[in-house]
Amino acid sequence: MTSEISMAQQSEWSDVIPKPEYSQKVKIGKINYLPQFEEMMKYFRSVHDNKEYSERALNLTTNLLKACPGFYTGWHYRAELLDILKKNLDEELVFLSSLSLRNHKNYQIWNYRRELIKKIGSCEGEIDFLNIVLDIDCKNIHVWGYRQWLITTFNLWDQEYEYVAKLLDEDPYNNSAWSQRYFLESHSQFYKTSEFEKKNLEFVLEHCKNIDNECPYNYLKVYYCQELKERIMQGLVDIAKDKGFSRFLLQNLGFLYEKDAKGEMCDIVYKKLAKIDFMRKGYWNWKVRRTVRKNIQRTDNDIWVCRALRDNEEYYNPIYNYYKYSAPQ
Amino acid sequence: MQTKVENLYKIIDLDIHNGTYNNFVILDKDSHCEFSFGGLLRLPRGLTSLCSGQPWLVYWNLNSLNIMKMPIPEEVSSQVIALLSECICPYTGAFCGGPSQDPHLAPTYASVAALISLNSAKGYSIINRKGIHDFIVSMKHKTVPGAFTMHTDGESDMRSVYCAICVASVLNILDDAVTKDVSYHIANCQNYDGGFSAEPNGESHGGYTFCAVASLIMLEKASLVDCERALEWCLMRQMDIEGGFNGRPNKLVDSCYTFWIGAAIVMLKDVLNIPKEVQICSSEALQAYVMVACQSPMGLFDKPGSSPDYYHTAYSLGGLSFFQEPKMFKESILDLADIDPLVNALKKNVEDARKYFIELGPI
Numbered sequence A: 001m002t003s004e005i006s007m008a009q010q011s012e013w014s015d016v017i018p019k020p021e022y023s024q025k026v027k028i029g030k031i032n033y034l035p036q037f038e039e040m041m042k043y044f045r046s047v048h049d050n051k052e053y054s055e056r057a058l059n060l061t062t063n064l065l066k067a068c069p070g071f072y073t074g075w076h077y078r079a080e081l082l083d084i085l086k087k088n089l090d091e092e093l094v095f096l097s098s099l100s101l102r103n104h105k106n107y108q109i110w111n112y113r114r115e116l117i118k119k120i121g122s123c124e125g126e127i128d129f130l131n132i133v134l135d136i137d138c139k140n141i142h143v144w145g146y147r148q149w150l151i152t153t154f155n156l157w158d159q160e161y162e163y164v165a166k167l168l169d170e171d172p173y174n175n176s177a178w179s180q181r182y183f184l185e186s187h188s189q190f191y192k193t194s195e196f197e198k199k200n201l202e203f204v205l206e207h208c209k210n211i212d213n214e215c216p217y218n219y220l221k222v223y224y225c226q227e228l229k230e231r232i233m234q235g236l237v238d239i240a241k242d243k244g245f246s247r248f249l250l251q252n253l254g255f256l257y258e259k260d261a262k263g264e265m266c267d268i269v270y271k272k273l274a275k276i277d278f279m280r281k282g283y284w285n286w287k288v289r290r291t292v293r294k295n296i297q298r299t300d301n302d303i304w305v306c307r308a309l310r311d312n313e314e315y316y317n318p319i320y321n322y323y324k325y326s327a328p329q
Numbered sequence B: 001m002q003t004k005v006e007n008l009y010k011i012i013d014l015d016i017h018n019g020t021y022n023n024f025v026i027l028d029k030d031s032h033c034e035f036s037f038g039g040l041l042r043l044p045r046g047l048t049s050l051c052s053g054q055p056w057l058v059y060w061n062l063n064s065l066n067i068m069k070m071p072i073p074e075e076v077s078s079q080v081i082a083l084l085s086e087c088i089c090p091y092t093g094a095f096c097g098g099p100s101q102d103p104h105l106a107p108t109y110a111s112v113a114a115l116i117s118l119n120s121a122k123g124y125s126i127i128n129r130k131g132i133h134d135f136i137v138s139m140k141h142k143t144v145p146g147a148f149t150m151h152t153d154g155e156s157d158m159r160s161v162y163c164a165i166c167v168a169s170v171l172n173i174l175d176d177a178v179t180k181d182v183s184y185h186i187a188n189c190q191n192y193d194g195g196f197s198a199e200p201n202g203e204s205h206g207g208y209t210f211c212a213v214a215s216l217i218m219l220e221k222a223s224l225v226d227c228e229r230a231l232e233w234c235l236m237r238q239m240d241i242e243g244g245f246n247g248r249p250n251k252l253v254d255s256c257y258t259f260w261i262g263a264a265i266v267m268l269k270d271v272l273n274i275p276k277e278v279q280i281c282s283s284e285a286l287q288a289y290v291m292v293a294c295q296s297p298m299g300l301f302d303k304p305g306s307s308p309d310y311y312h313t314a315y316s317l318g319g320l321s322f323f324q325e326p327k328m329f330k331e332s333i334l335d336l337a338d339i340d341p342l343v344n345a346l347k348k349n350v351e352d353a354r355k356y357f358i359e360l361g362p363i
């Protein structure tokens, strides 16, 4: 809305017949637009219907997209206009960035950015820009999607580790950062080595000491392979001895026992969950007696888990999502 | 947020874990109907940003009225059909966000769902099945097999997969050209935690998980993914204090996930053959969250402190329709209509629509 004068009075637009949104037949469901916005849209429909590729059409999209950044037709038309009018794409990136900071929760803006960067062919300054946007909202799912695309397209894997480590350091409860960590691990050439995996598992187990944090407990599931199962079990038991049980910890114990076909141990864990995890009690009860009992041999850790779950007070604090384990006398 | 919700529960001495309360709360359907009905007639300036998704507004409000069993007057119904007719792209036959806009999979889904909500032959007759079929096929992603873009050069995520598959399934145009590689692509989007993301290796999200699960079921390919892990991820979204769902681990509660996560739970429970009578999440707590924490005098909102909107009204009511029993407040009658969790429209209407388009035969 750069001009105070209505478009109908501007000679530049005198050859265009503005097109109303709906015909006379439609009487309901209309949005009460600001008159200036409605007028711009009328001219937009006209030039867009006529496939007019002109400077004035480009300017019109600039004004419309500022007012309504989710207007996907405007973005697509604009991309065509830039192509045909051979516009400077670096300037376009500046325009886009200025809109993005105010409207970062938007599908269109981040998709348009992908298309634009593809054409520019360089990712210079992009990561810095994304860091600014993620500072505003570090869980913005559109930004993370774009960031993953950028990393994959321009091979930016190496520098990302540090960034994710920093985010998890600032907030270990940030699930987006955990998810990004997996994205890196699963693409890394080092990932396949068992040395690397072991080191990462220790990192995750360290974070599991926050027993109310679902994220590292979900992440443990990445490592449920044969060689690492023992270590996970030991890690969980050590944490439980120190901090008590949370529903996330118990869920993982149940999962490990399922993998080992230790049906009796599963039942003990799921019965406990059914008692303490109010929201999901019906589900945990359904899980009882569903695991086959192939392996009945109990390790020392299993025996400890049995006693701890049997003897312990059933006080569960839903605010903290866990109950304290106090060693039996 | 936790404290805000807790305080609201304290006002009526509600303990969602014990099921005790001093005062009960009703679902004020009369007012919510008035709100949704008003949204069909005229829309406030604040909704300008939705000018590119006008069929959504129509669909949300029709669906809300249907869920609350409020009949839709004949004049409104024919006006809705007139409005949607003008949103049809003259070149492809698919629906656009509004007149003279580009055809797009999301408003195509929303328009079809709105017409299902009306459930009239007159409404179904404006649907160009061949055009929509060819448009869906033309939206297949050029480099990612099994994915769809929303519109030409548009974004590609699990929503576009869902919109394509759901529309094709109901309109009886779900052929190999549409389904090729789709189920494998969806399976690629299941993550280590069991949830699904927009694209492979993204962050699991309640909305995308709904889209993935519903699409797989319509493709009859749920066996390609780990449904039990997906269900557990969904169940873990119900929050211990607030009672409502969040959309991702460690995020805030939000009433729209009553539908996204709720419907996914209903569908996965069915796939895993968990008996109907087993209550795998707490219906009472979900009712408490929506009724005590998310009702405004007219319409519903996402969380305390927000203002009501048509989207959250439709999705919190839609979710609630799955979880009406057992009751949190014995005195409150919910009496919400049955919703088809795959399509998110009245169950009876979806059945009728499927029959109607099967009778039309192949395109």
Ligand SMILES: [Zn+2]
Pocket: B254, B255, B256, B257, B302, B312
């Ligand atoms: Zn929401």
